[in-house]
Amino acid sequence: MRRLYAILLALCCALAGALVTAAPASAAPQTITNGTQFTDTSGNPVHAHGGGIIKVGAYYYWFGEHRNADNTFRYVDAYRSTDLKNWEFRNHVLTQSTDPELAVANIERPKVMYNASTGKFVMWMHKENGSDYSEARAAVAVSDTVDGDYTWQGSFRPLGQHMSRDITVFVDTDGTGYMISAARENYDLHIYRLTSDYTGIAALVADPWHGGHREAPALFKRNGVYFMLTSGATGWNPNQQQYATATSITGPWTAMTNVGDSTAYGSQTTYVLPVQGTSGTAYLYLGDRWGNSFGGTVNDSRYVWLPLTFPTSRSMSMSWSPEVTIDAAAGTVSGAGATYQTLIARHSAKCADVPNQSLWQGAALSQYTCNGGNNQKFWFKPVGSGYYQLMVRNSSLCLTENAANVTQENCNTAATNQQWSVTASGSYWLIRARTTGECLDVNGASTANSAALITYTCNGGTNQQWTRGT
Structure with a gap:
């Protein structure tokens, strides 16, 4: 009997251990660096461009575009995280081989919603033919599990007639599903009510900004107020984001109002994520810094995530922060209060500069006439022991000492060749590399x-x- 009891006790302990292991870890606050190419828990780039996030249980699931080298569709990728920083790759949930229609195609801005009545996960997306933007179709796929293989349901123009490009979805508090898409060559934004299973269009319920020429919609609801965040239609290049509000999704909606700076800090909106926790709900702007805008491809794109704040119940603001701290458990999002400075060489009165405003790793720094550009601004980020990383404002990359030059590279707080001391020399400053002890220097004392x-x-x-200017 004792032996049987011991066996049963051991079995119970083993089962308890298995259950504990299977449960996700409690999310701790995490800090992300903005304007960078995120990596997953295996160290690979996160390809979730133009994407959206849905929370299922303790996990956030992030879906987005993963392209071929020629920018055509390859996969819709799915990742999951409990803390919104550490992303585990889960599946290529939609691929070129899912359906013959996808063999040569472009799939953009995939968004997933859960239908509580059918128990299905429904993905909406923008579908093109892979060579141009003449199709302007919406498309649907469904799955029984959030990160399983999605079954293609086909593509179409809403109500058989309306063009449909940049797209988002929204589930209201009463369970009604909506799809919003750019129509009529992006001159209109249509709000459609979906069928009860979320796989079809029931009705066009609003066309509030007819002729407004807006795209990249993101819709969310806060304290009974609907916010629609959009970008202008300038292709891959960033522009001024604008938003409007309403107390009913069918309107009346306000006119569009500017938010953020003139380029949305070098990004285009893709989604607004409510982060709900024990302290309330924060709202996180998710933007893409498209690789196509700086000479790359979609797969080279970077991510810009910023906290949204609300001065009043129907107004919104967004400010730049090089780093954002997310506490998913508490439901808080905060930005780093960074001060940017220029570095002006005493002998030439010229500024340390990243040539051509490059966003690429490996770009070698030089001096250039001071012009106020973000490629001439640096955040002196303390990393301990009296050292700093010098993070470039426009690229979010860090000054790195090499044998032959100084370049900008992905920031790594453990890399001593990115750590610099700053010491006074009269009314000027010496910027000294930790690795070699050598000083930041304009080669040959050139003034050119x-x-x-x-x-x-x-x-x-x-x-x-060097003078540290503001």
Whole structure:
């Protein structure tokens, strides 16, 4: 009997251990760096461009575009996370081989919604033919599980007649599903009510900004007020984001109002995620910094995530922050209060500069006439022991000492070749590399534009003395 009891006790303990292991870890606050290409828990780039996020149980699931090298559709990828930073790749939930219609296609802005009455996960997306934007069709796929293989339901123009490009979805508090898409060559934004199973269009319920030429819609609801966030229609290039509000999804809606800066901090809206926790609900702007806008492809795109704030019940603001801290358990999102400075060489009165406003890793720094560009602004981020990383404002990359030059690279707080000390030299500053102890230097004491920045033995030269401007 004792032996049987011991066996049963061991079995119970083993089962309890298995259950504990299977449960997701409690989410701790996490800090993400903006304007960067995120990586998953295996170290691979996260390809969830133009995407959206849905929460199921303890997990957030992020869906988005994963393209071929020629920018055509390859996959819709799915990732999951409990903390919104550490993303585990789950599945290519939709692929070129899912259906013959997808063999040569473009799939953009996939968004997933859950239908509580059918128990199905429904994906809406924008579908094109892979060579141009003449189809302008909406498309639907469904799955029994959030990150399982989705079954293609086909593509169509809403109500058989309306063009449909940039797209988003929204489930209201009463369970009604909506799809919003750019119509009539992106000059209109249509709000459609979906059928009860979310797989079809029931009716066009609003066309509030007829002729407004807006795209990239993101719809969310806060305290009974609907917010519609959109971008202008400038292709891959960033532009001024605008928003409107209403107390009924069918309207009346306000006119569009500017939010953020003139380029949405180099991004285009893709989604607004409510982050609900023990302290309330925060709203997180998710934007893409499209690789096509800086000479790359969709797969080179970076992510810009920013907290939204609400001065009044029907107004919204958004400010730049190089880092955002997300506490998914508490439901809070906060930005870092960074101060940016220029570095002006004493001998030439020129600024440390990332040439051509490059966003690419490996771009070598030089000096150039000061012009106020974000490629001449740096955040001196403390990393401990009196050292700083110098993060470039426009690229979110860090100054890195190399044998022959100084470049911008992905920031890594453990990399000593990205750590610099700052010491006074009269009314100027010496910027000294931690790895070699050498000083940031304008090569050959040149006063010409585009003269390279290097590190060199500290010698008191004026080409190693810097003013930190604001």
